[in-house]
Amino acid sequence: MTEKQKHDVLEANDNFYHAVKSGDIGQMDNVWIKDASVKCVHPGWPMLYGWEAVRQSWENIFSNGGSLDIELPDISAQISGDMAWVICIEKISYKVGDEIQFVFAQSTNIFKFDGSSWLLALHHASPIPAPRREVISNEILQ
Amino acid sequence: MTEKQKHDVLEANDNFYHAVKSGDIGQMDNVWIKDASVKCVHPGWPMLYGWEAVRQSWENIFSNGGSLDIELPDISAQISGDMAWVICIEKISYKVGDEIQFVFAQSTNIFKFDGSSWLLALHHASPIPAPRREVISNEILQ
Numbered sequence: 001m002t003e004k005q006k007h008d009v010l011e012a013n014d015n016f017y018h019a020v021k022s023g024d025i026g027q028m029d030n031v032w033i034k035d036a037s038v039k040c041v042h043p044g045w046p047m048l049y050g051w052e053a054v055r056q057s058w059e060n061i062f063s064n065g066g067s068l069d070i071e072l073p074d075i076s077a078q079i080s081g082d083m084a085w086v087i088c089i090e091k092i093s094y095k096v097g098d099e100i101q102f103v104f105a106q107s108t109n110i111f112k113f114d115g116s117s118w119l120l121a122l123h124h125a126s127p128i129p130a131p132r133r134e135v136i137s138n139e140i141l142q
Numbered sequence: 143m144t145e146k147q148k149h150d151v152l153e154a155n156d157n158f159y160h161a162v163k164s165g166d167i168g169q170m171d172n173v174w175i176k177d178a179s180v181k182c183v184h185p186g187w188p189m190l191y192g193w194e195a196v197r198q199s200w201e202n203i204f205s206n207g208g209s210l211d212i213e214l215p216d217i218s219a220q221i222s223g224d225m226a227w228v229i230c231i232e233k234i235s236y237k238v239g240d241e242i243q244f245v246f247a248q249s250t251n252i253f254k255f256d257g258s259s260w261l262l263a264l265h266h267a268s269p270i271p272a273p274r275r276e277v278i279s280n281e282i283l284q
Contacts, residue, residue, distance in 0.1 A: 081223035124250045126268030
């Protein structure tokens with residue numbers, strides 16, 4: 001993989017998480033392949049098949065307030081031909097009353113190059129236990 | 143994707159689940175890329191990086207008795223160039239005393255063609271709620 005390819009794939013991955021954080025379905029429209037082949041697993045859910053179901057799920061999440069913020073403390077990318085897969089840990093923070101709480105998810109994101117852009121073909125996120133307490137404490141203290 | 147390619151990818155996926163069911167680490171050796179690039183998420187776990195960690199995790203699972211059986215009631219494959227990804231629901235059955243119990247997981251498996259074989263590059267399994275009760279009952283009655 002070239003540095004340019006790696007940059008472009010990581011940028012496509014960033015654009016996806018910006019769309020999640022923004023709660024803007026228009027941004028979400030821009031990052032996915034929009035056909036029946038796409039697939040999406042939200043943490044703890046079975047897979048959703050096809051753009052119609054995937055888009056509806058994001059609309060539902062956004063209309064319920066969505067998440068406050070997502071950080072990606074660990075991320076890596078691999079590319080082969082016109083396919084790429086990005087592995088990342090998502091640190092999702094959200095408000096409960098006046099408190100900010102965290103959950104962690106492990107994600108696999110598969111992208112396909114359409115000739116000009118890397119578009120999301122699959123997002124699979126699954127809940128994972130929080131890292132060691134001292135790591136979380138350090139992050140809160142920063 | 144050609145029918146031959148699809149057949150070969152689904153066969154590689156089958157070989158992986160045969161290895162899981164067999165509890166035979168030698169079979170597991172045959173289905174994976176064996177380098178630092180491979181990644182594996184067992185249900186509810188953070189990702190393991192590299193063949194050494196992935197192989198050790200399977201050895202641990204096998205030495206703890208592993209699962210009794212895995213069925214794949216829902217499976218689909220996509221191929222692009224030398225990459226393929228298979229999406230499946232795993233119905234994992236195991237013995238608790240004299241009873242057989244089920245759990246379900248949603249899996250994404252990424253394969254890479256090395257010129258002669260499709261080898262596993264990433265396995266990401268996450269726990270999902272069981273399907274509707276009547277579906278489970280039907281399966282038990284079969």
